[in-house]
Amino acid sequence: NAGVMQNPRHLVRRRGQEARLRCSPMKGHSHVYWYRQLPEEGLKFMVYLQKENIIDESGMPKERFSAEFPKEGPSILRIQQVVRGDSAAYFCASSPGLDSDEQYFGPGTRLTVT
Amino acid sequence: AQSVTQPDIHITVSEGASLELRCNYSYGATPYLFWYVQSPGQGLQLLLKYFSGDTLVQGIKGFEAEFKRSQSSFNLRKPSVHWSDAAEYFCASSGSARQLTFGSGTQLTVLP
Numbered sequence: 001n002a003g004v005m006q007n008p009r010h011l012v013r014r015r016g017q018e019a020r021l022r023c024s025p026m027k028g029h030s031h032v033y034w035y036r037q038l039p040e041e042g043l044k045f046m047v048y049l050q051k052e053n054i055i056d057e058s059g060m061p062k063e064r065f066s067a068e069f070p071k072e073g074p075s076i077l078r079i080q081q082v083v084r085g086d087s088a089a090y091f092c093a094s095s096p097g098l099d100s101d102e103q104y105f106g107p108g109t110r111l112t113v114t
Numbered sequence: 115a116q117s118v119t120q121p122d123i124h125i126t127v128s129e130g131a132s133l134e135l136r137c138n139y140s141y142g143a144t145p146y147l148f149w150y151v152q153s154p155g156q157g158l159q160l161l162l163k164y165f166s167g168d169t170l171v172q173g174i175k176g177f178e179a180e181f182k183r184s185q186s187s188f189n190l191r192k193p194s195v196h197w198s199d200a201a202e203y204f205c206a207s208s209g210s211a212r213q214l215t216f217g218s219g220t221q222l223t224v225l226p
Contacts, residue, residue, distance in 0.1 A: 004157075033213060043158075043204065045213040056213060091157060093214075103214060105150070105158040 002027065004106035005048075005074075012112045013082045021077040021109045025094030032075040033103060034067060037089040049075060050097065070097050082113045116141045120217035122124050127195050128225045135190040135220050137205030145207040147188040148214065149179055153201045161203075164188060175199070200224040 005024040013019050025032050034046040048056040049069035060067070062081075069075040081088055091109050093103035117140040127133055139145055146165050150158040162173025169181040179190045188205060205217040 031212075035214070035216075042218040043206075043214075043216040045215070048213055059213070093158075095212075102148075102160065102163060104160065107157040110155075 004029075004092055004104055006090075006092050006106035006109050008109060009107060010110050010112070012114060014114055016081050019079040019082050019086070019111055021079075021090050021092075021108060021111070022025055023077070023092030025073040025075070025092075025093075029094035029096050029104075031095045031097040032069050032104045033095070034075075034077050035091045035093065037091065037108075039088070046077070055114065061072055079111075082111075084113045087111055087113045115146065116209055116215040118205050118215050118217040120203075120205055120220050122220045123218070124221045124223070126182065126223040130144050130194050133190075133195045133222070134191045135200070135203050135205075135222070137188045137190065137217060138186050139188060139205075139207045140186065141207060141209055143209065144183065145209050147179075147181060148206045148208075149177070149188075149190045149193060150204045150206060151175075151201045152204065152219075158204065161190070165195055193225055195222075197224045197226065 009023050032049045035043045035045045047060050047067045049088040064080045066078045089108045091108045092106045095103045119138045137220045148163045149161040152158050161177050162171050164171045164181045171179050177192050181188050202221050204219050206214040208214050
């Protein structure tokens with residue numbers, strides 16, 4: 001039973017480019033969460049999605065960041081016009097939903113903006 | 115709003131010694147509580163969780179945690195630490211909003 005998969009594991013972008021981070025949840029999981037870990041900071045919630053729905057995006061920066069979880073395919077976190085401050089590790093977690101709050105994390109994508 | 119505090123940024127213990135990592139939470143109701151471990155360059159692995167019931171929770175790798183409502187604490191313990199336990203440990207809580215709120219983490223160093 002494969003765990004949560006994220007790709008790419010490492011991503012280098014120049015300032016102004018777009019970054020697309022992908023997350024495939026565990027089999028049977030319909031809920032996806034994105035978290036960001038900035039250097040010298042803890043993990044911060046960004047967005048919570050179910051299939052085709054954004055449930056809670058209270059942790060998303062107001063500009064340049066968007067997320068989706070389509071009916072088919074992985075969840076995508078998209079960062080437009082990246083800046084150096086976007087350099088961080090981005091983690092995806094999934095859960096079965098319903099009453100379970102147990103979240104299983106992927107290995108993360110480490111984004112470096114040069 | 116929820117908050118989780120891990121007062122110890124860095125802890126060093128000798129291999130074979132006992133370990134206790136502190137965690138305090140702030141939440142109106144009883145939250146769901148978790149401990150995760152993160153090795154360098156890796157994702158987070160769930161060690162254990164508390165939802166309700168028995169306040170002493172057993173997890174993987176020989177870890178346990180005790181929920182104490184009166185102290186708003188959920189401390190992680192291990193009776194005998196192994197060198198492979200060196201990692202960063204995160205306490206987290208969730209409530210009705212489902213998102214996890216993390217503490218700032220405790221870095222564990224294990225001396226031979």
